[in-house]
Amino acid sequence: xxxxxxxxxxxxxxxxxxxxxxxxxxxxxxxxxxxxxxxxxxxxxxxxxxxxxxxxxxxxxxxxxxxxxxxxxxx
Amino acid sequence: xxxxxxxxxxxxxxxxxxxxxxxxxxxxxxxxxxxxxxxxxxxxxxxxxxxxxxxxxxxxxxxxxxxxxxxxxxxxxxxxxxxxxxxxxxxxxxxxxxxxxxxxxxxxxxxxxxxxxxxxxxxxxxxxxxxxxxxxxxxxxxxxxxxxxxxxxxxxxxxxxxxxxxxxxxxxxxxxxxxxxxxxxxxxxxxxxxxxxxxxxxxxxxxxxxxxxxxxxxxxxxxxxxxxxxxxxxxxxxxxxxxxxxxxxxxxxxxxxxxxxxxxxxxxxxxxxxxxxxxxxxxxxxxxxxxxxxxxxxxxxxxxxxxxxxxxxxxxxxxxxxxxxxxxxxxxxxxxxxxxxxxxxxxxxxxxxxxxxxxxxxxxxxxxxxxxxxxxxxxxxxxxxxxxxxxxxxxxxxxxxxxxxxxxxxxxxxxxxxxxxxxxxxxxxxxxxxxxxxxxxxxxxxxxxxxxxxxxxxxxxxxxxxxxxxxxxxxxxxxxxxxxxxxxxxxxxxxxxxxxxxxxxxxxxxxxxxxxxxxxxxxxxxxxxx
Numbered sequence: 001x002x003x004x005x006x007x008x009x010x011x012x013x014x015x016x017x018x019x020x021x022x023x024x025x026x027x028x029x030x031x032x033x034x035x036x037x038x039x040x041x042x043x044x045x046x047x048x049x050x051x052x053x054x055x056x057x058x059x060x061x062x063x064x065x066x067x068x069x070x071x072x073x074x075x
Numbered sequence: 076x077x078x079x080x081x082x083x084x085x086x087x088x089x090x091x092x093x094x095x096x097x098x099x100x101x102x103x104x105x106x107x108x109x110x111x112x113x114x115x116x117x118x119x120x121x122x123x124x125x126x127x128x129x130x131x132x133x134x135x136x137x138x139x140x141x142x143x144x145x146x147x148x149x150x151x152x153x154x155x156x157x158x159x160x161x162x163x164x165x166x167x168x169x170x171x172x173x174x175x176x177x178x179x180x181x182x183x184x185x186x187x188x189x190x191x192x193x194x195x196x197x198x199x200x201x202x203x204x205x206x207x208x209x210x211x212x213x214x215x216x217x218x219x220x221x222x223x224x225x226x227x228x229x230x231x232x233x234x235x236x237x238x239x240x241x242x243x244x245x246x247x248x249x250x251x252x253x254x255x256x257x258x259x260x261x262x263x264x265x266x267x268x269x270x271x272x273x274x275x276x277x278x279x280x281x282x283x284x285x286x287x288x289x290x291x292x293x294x295x296x297x298x299x300x301x302x303x304x305x306x307x308x309x310x311x312x313x314x315x316x317x318x319x320x321x322x323x324x325x326x327x328x329x330x331x332x333x334x335x336x337x338x339x340x341x342x343x344x345x346x347x348x349x350x351x352x353x354x355x356x357x358x359x360x361x362x363x364x365x366x367x368x369x370x371x372x373x374x375x376x377x378x379x380x381x382x383x384x385x386x387x388x389x390x391x392x393x394x395x396x397x398x399x400x401x402x403x404x405x406x407x408x409x410x411x412x413x414x415x416x417x418x419x420x421x422x423x424x425x426x427x428x429x430x431x432x433x434x435x436x437x438x439x440x441x442x443x444x445x446x447x448x449x450x451x452x453x454x455x456x457x458x459x460x461x462x463x464x465x466x467x468x469x470x471x472x473x474x475x476x477x478x479x480x481x482x483x484x485x486x487x488x489x490x491x492x493x494x495x496x497x498x499x500x501x502x503x504x505x506x507x508x509x510x511x512x513x514x515x516x517x518x519x520x521x522x523x524x525x526x527x528x529x530x531x532x533x534x535x536x537x538x539x540x541x542x543x544x545x546x547x548x549x550x551x552x553x554x555x556x557x558x559x560x561x562x563x564x565x566x567x568x569x570x571x572x573x574x575x576x577x578x579x580x581x582x583x584x585x586x587x588x589x590x591x592x593x594x595x596x597x598x599x600x601x602x603x604x605x
Contacts, residue, residue, distance in 0.1 A: 032425045035399040051396040052241035
């Protein structure tokens with residue numbers, strides 16, 4: 001989780017990623033951020049997030065994104 | 076059969092009465108028959124395109140389902156002997172087979188679209204190239220008529236099959252229901268481009284008559300007619316006068332044309348979508364919203380989140396993300412990080428995907444260099460504004476303008492003028508003329524035409540200007556009210572007499588002020604041609 005928070009904070013230093021649960025709904029992360037995020041996740045966690053997983057529920061919070069990474073890693 | 080024709084109104088009335096007279100479980104069947112009847116009015120032979128898309132998509136979706144079932148059964152049977160790696164390998168094998176079926180479907184359907192929409196454009200470019208290199212051989216154009224609404228229903232259906240492949244949409248086993256999803260008549264010719272998961276929730280349901288739904292739907296249809304007939308079609312002659320004679324109308328006229336076209340396009344397209352959503356609502360069917368007050372956007376990225384939303388999300392989900400995060404792009408990103416630096420390496424996939432998406436978006440709008448240039452320019456401006464974001468942020472903080480009303484108004488006006496300038500490519504006959512006309516905004520200083528009566532010689536009268544102005548003010552008022560939620564809900568909360576008065580006034584405005592009737596040919600909706 002620490003690694004993920006670090007990636008997110010690099011994108012937007014002024015956002016409280018630990019508590020924010022509306023990263024997509026409040027348009028904090030845009031499509032450009034998501035592409036960068038997916039590339040970072042791939043290089044740090046060695047997990048490829050497929051296009052069908054790019055839905056608001058998976059990206060609205062750091063927690064949700066971390067659960068997605070864990071799920072994809074286990075599959 | 077235009078939405079604004081008497082025959083369509085009669086058709087809709089008949090379908091509406093029949094819909095609520097027949098047993099609920101057959102209502103979706105009636106909508107299917109009505110949709111095919113509606114489409115056949117443009118030419119019975121066009122039905123084969125709808126059938127081709129429906130049948131090919133059905134066959135492929137069933138094949139994907141069959142493979143998923145084989146996979147499930149195999150894994151269940153061999154649960155004890157399969158380890159994680161073996162299971163993963165088997166799944167990958169099945170996915171590959173499903174991918175091949177998906178490709179067949181995409182090639183077949185987009186192939187049809189490409190042949191009918193782009194063949195003559197390709198021939199034209201080849202002929203030009205031959206001429207440039209001094210050749211004399213010229214290929215003849217083919218006699219191809221673009222099937223009405225093909226770009227809309229094709230994208231909607233291909234979205235469905237991609238969702239089936241991804242496992243995010245349930246396979247529709249009833250071919251009749253799939254045929255209705257492909258052809259549902261209100262949205263068949265100008266969208267919105269619905270998603271199966273959204274539309275199917277209410278499309279096949281056995282709806283009971285709901286008077287409030289019908290009343291709200293009727294209001295929405297009227298509002299669409301008002302926008303189309305009272306605003307868009309009334310200002311249309313002035314737009315045509317300006318753009319059809321670029322040698323004569325330059326400078327200030329171009330600015331007037333830009334603003335008039337922005338009004339016409341907004342009233343035309345959003346009006347058409349209001350009619351579509353309203354028709355859906357009288358049948359109890361929820362159709363996706365396509366606009367969210369786009370002219371209040373403060374930058375181009377926001378504008379594209381709020382204008383033609385269903386097209387934007389289609390391109391984002393099915394083109395932008397798959398290109399940005401595909402394996403070759405990830406490899407390219409890694410390579411460029413090592414060789415070109417961390418910052419550029421990160422951004423490269425986004426740059427490439429954005430330009431590809433906007434190139435295709437331009438091409439989707441029409442087979443011409445005007446649309447391609449328009450699309451690519453949109454992409455370039457989005458990238459530049461993304462790059463300038465830190466600078467804007469600094470500027471806003473430094474000069475404390477972020478929450479100032481006047482600055483928000485400036486941002487809205489800037490975005491409106493920027494988008495209107497790009498739309499010159501939509502208006503003029505070629506790219507060169509579009510840029511030249513944009514240049515005359517600054518070189519041809521004839522702004523006195525706004526005050527010397529010249530604006531009254533553009534094919535519309537003072538009365539037309541007054542009607543359009545009042546219409547635009549009403550649009551603005553409604554848009555501002557929408558910030559507090561649905562305007563129809565707000566009206567419904569008032570006494571019943573006010574409800575009827577509002578609808579009566581709207582109806583009267585359409586009848587008295589609408590541009591239609593004998594000798595007045597209601598214009599086709601702009602987005603019908605795509």
